[in-house]
Amino acid sequence: MRQDQNWRRISLIVLTNVYIDGYNLYRGCLKDSPHLKWLDLRGLAASLVVAPQQLQHVKFFTARVKDDPGAASRQEVYIRALRANGVTVYDNGNFVVHTVIRPVADTPHPNMQGVLEYLDRGTRLWTPTARPRPLDHLRASVRDTKEKGSDVNLAAHLMWDVWHEGLGAAIVVSGDSDLETPIHLINSSGVSVHVVNPTANNVSQRLQGAAATYRPLDLSLLQSHQLPDPVMSTSGRPLTRPSSWS
Numbered sequence: 001m002r003q004d005q006n007w008r009r010i011s012l013i014v015l016t017n018v019y020i021d022g023y024n025l026y027r028g029c030l031k032d033s034p035h036l037k038w039l040d041l042r043g044l045a046a047s048l049v050v051a052p053q054q055l056q057h058v059k060f061f062t063a064r065v066k067d068d069p070g071a072a073s074r075q076e077v078y079i080r081a082l083r084a085n086g087v088t089v090y091d092n093g094n095f096v097v098h099t100v101i102r103p104v105a106d107t108p109h110p111n112m113q114g115v116l117e118y119l120d121r122g123t124r125l126w127t128p129t130a131r132p133r134p135l136d137h138l139r140a141s142v143r144d145t146k147e148k149g150s151d152v153n154l155a156a157h158l159m160w161d162v163w164h165e166g167l168g169a170a171i172v173v174s175g176d177s178d179l180e181t182p183i184h185l186i187n188s189s190g191v192s193v194h195v196v197n198p199t200a201n202n203v204s205q206r207l208q209g210a211a212a213t214y215r216p217l218d219l220s221l222l223q224s225h226q227l228p229d230p231v232m233s234t235s236g237r238p239l240t241r242p243s244s245w246s
Helices: 002-011 022-030 041-048 069-084 150-164 177-188 205-210 220-224
Strands: 014-021 053-063 088-103 117-119 126-128 139-148 169-173 192-197 213-216
Touching: 014 022, 014 041, 014 150, 022 053, 041 053, 041 169, 041 220, 053 069, 053 150, 069 088, 088 150, 150 169, 150 177, 169 177, 177 192, 177 205, 192 205
Parallel strands: 014 053, 014 169, 053 088, 169 192, 192 213
Antiparallel strands: 088 139, 117 126
C-alpha cells in the first residue's frame, strides 16, 4: 500500500523547464534598472513554478555584446555566474545593427523629457533640446539594434525537450509574439506552455491566445531574487557583481 501511495505521488510530478528570452527580459524590465541586473534566474524560475510542477532545467538564451567592451565584460561575468548557479546558457544569438529612417514623434516617450535629447558631457544626463522647426514634421536616421537567433534557439529547445525528453510542462519568459506558433503547437499536443511576459505594460494578444496561461512578470520578484555577491565560479574563483549594477 505504501509503495502504491509513493507511486501515485511520483506520478503527479510534472517535470517543468523554464526558458528565458534574455534580450526580451532585458528590454522589458532590466534595461533601466541597473541595480536589478545581477538577477538570480534559477531562483526567479523556481518562484514561477507551482505544484504539481517540479523545476528541472532553466535555459537562458542570449547574444553576446560586441560593440561595447565594458558591457561585454559585465555580460561575461554575469553569464559565468549564471552557469555556476545551475543555469544553462545559450549565447549564440547575434546582434544586428543598422540605420533606419523614423519620423520624430509629436510627444516624448514616458522615459524622455523631450522628443529630442542630447547627452550632456558635463552632467552625463540626457537633456531635452528644442525642435528646429516646431510646426514641421521631422524625420531622423536612427540606429536600430535587433537581436537575432535567440527566439529561434528557444523555440527549437522547447520543442525538442517536449518531444524527446519527456517534458511535462514549460514556462516561457518572453513577450516575443514570434514564439506564438511553437507554443500553440506544443499546447495542442497536450503539454502546457505557460507564458510570463517581462514587459508588463505590453500585452501580446498572440501569445495570450497560444499559451495555456499568460501573465505579466511580477516585478517585485526581481528585487527578491538577486545572486549572492560574490558567486563562486565552477573553477573556485569569485565572480563579483559589476560596480555599475550595485
